[in-house]
Amino acid sequence: MIHNVITAVSHRLNIYIKNRLMINDDPVVVKNLVDLKGNVNDGIQNKIVVFLLSIEEDKTSKNKSVTKITGNPSIILNVNIMFAAFFSNDAYVESLRYLSLVMEFFQKNPMFHFSDTPGLPTSNSKLHVEIYNLNMPDTMRLWGAIGTKYLPSCAYKIKQVKFDSQQINIDIPPIMGN
Secondary structure, eight states, X not given: OHHHHHHHHHHHHHHHHHHHHTOSSOOEEEOOSBOTTSOBOTTOTTEEEEEEEEEEEOGGGSOOOOOOOOSOOOEEEEEEEEEXXXXXXXXXXXXXXXXXXXXHHHHHOOEEOTTTSTTOOTTOSOEEEEEOOOOHHHXXXXXXXXXXXXXXXXXXXXXXXXXXXXXXXXXXXOOOOO
């Protein structure tokens, strides 16, 4: 489920940036920045790299009513993701340009629905996206834990990702090409 949400949202962002910059190559990739040995992954040069930061339960969405529960209750999650601009030192300004396009995209598209986002699970009627603020000490700890130097980046929270054990989900990955 989480993989569908991240890839579907990233796919829409990819199309947006390609159209804005009139380019053919995919500027957005869903991938780890570094492998388990700490080496930078292949295929991320001059790209916006999208990866999972954390998952948290959205306790404000829990149903507090006293009703008989016949199965496991649904879990509503917030999925925090990072968009990091991995560009060479010579292209630092370009990395800021791409990062600005990410923020512009989410400012224009704060809500996603399965009808306008191919690959998004139908169990999530609406997903809200908002910027996820990290203070400077947390940001530095995060980049240290990732195992690389700081890159221009921004984080977003995808809210209201619903996990429901009663619903049957068919896992069909989105078409991720041109």
